[in-house]
């Protein structure tokens with residue numbers, strides 16, 4: 463009897479699925495700061511495209527702060543850090559975590575109403591998720607890459623609604639760039655990408671269309 467229990471336990475062990483790293487489906491982000499040491503004027507004066515980063519990681523708090531700057535909810539009725547035409551909020555933001563302390567490498571969707579991340583996919587060790595989608599060096603070397611996408615249908619049909627949606631992507635991007643300056647980080651808007659390949663890599667499976675990506679990291683000291 464003991465013998466058959468043991469062999470049952472052993473065969474169960476052999477048949478058990480290989481355990482991959484597990485990340486909860488929804489990850490709460492730390493509460494964002496609403497005050498800081500850098501003035502808007504100072505962030506505007508200092509902002510430059512930064513394309514070379516150290517190997518240092520971002521913290522989850524920094525990641526959350528950048529996402530909040532781009533699309534965070536700032537009023538009880540759901541209004542956000544960036545304005546939205548007819549408050550339709552057509553943007554979707556994903557982040558590719560390449561080196562974020564306490565967060566498994568992978569891609570995550572920002573959920574503004576919960577200030578949380580939804581896990582989209584986890585990366586296997588040594589498999590850069592955006593290798594095929596965006597060959598520019600900053601995208602590969604950044605600690606995190608923010609993917610600014612839109613569901614154009616949410617704004618409505620026609621050229622004018624499309625223009626407004628693209629305009630909003632610009633507003634959210636600039637918020638994120640200024641927040642990066644305020645946090646002492648460097649970033650660059652990167653339009654030279656394959657949008658469909660980025661969409662596939664981050665595992666957006668709906669009608670999201672990728673517009674630009676913004677790699678962010680600790681700036682390498684100017685040489």
Ligand SMILES: Cc1cc2nc3c(=O)[nH]c(=O)nc-3n(C[C@H](O)[C@H](O)[C@H](O)COP(=O)(O)O)c2cc1C
Nearest residue numbers: 509510511512513598600650651652653654655674
């Ligand atoms: C829509 C857009 C797309 C861009 N695409 C790229 C890009 O693919 N690669 C890159 O290195 N910089 C890119 N840039 C950054 C510009 O090259 C940069 O903003 C410009 O040289 C001015 O420099 P500054 O940002 O330091 O002021 C892009 C900027 C914008 C607004």
